[in-house]
Amino acid sequence: MHGLGLFAEQAAETSFLRYEDFTNNPETELQSLCEQLELPYDASWRARWAAYGNITGDNRASDITPARRHAVEAGLRRLLDGNTDYRKSLKLLGYES
Numbered sequence: 001m002h003g004l005g006l007f008a009e010q011a012a013e014t015s016f017l018r019y020e021d022f023t024n025n026p027e028t029e030l031q032s033l034c035e036q037l038e039l040p041y042d043a044s045w046r047a048r049w050a051a052y053g054n055i056t057g058d059n060r061a062s063d064i065t066p067a068r069r070h071a072v073e074a075g076l077r078r079l080l081d082g083n084t085d086y087r088k089s090l091k092l093l094g095y096e097s
Helices: 002-014 019-024 026-036 074-081 084-093
Strands: none
Touching: 002 084, 019 026, 074 084
């Protein structure tokens, strides 16, 4: 959790895009990301994204959809909620426990 805390601090300092924000609103989030990176935004990206060859991860789906949330076992949840680095990371990255 200490490493997660350090990652969250660095992400908060440099800016970041949350995956679920992108999948919930890809056009707006991609346009914002392009602005932050000072890159041109191509509004026709969605028509070509599945054919892109330089993407890490699985891009075979026909549409971008939010990931399914998984349940967390109660004992693990208590351990996480009691961890200072975990709670700090949630706050910095904009998540709730």
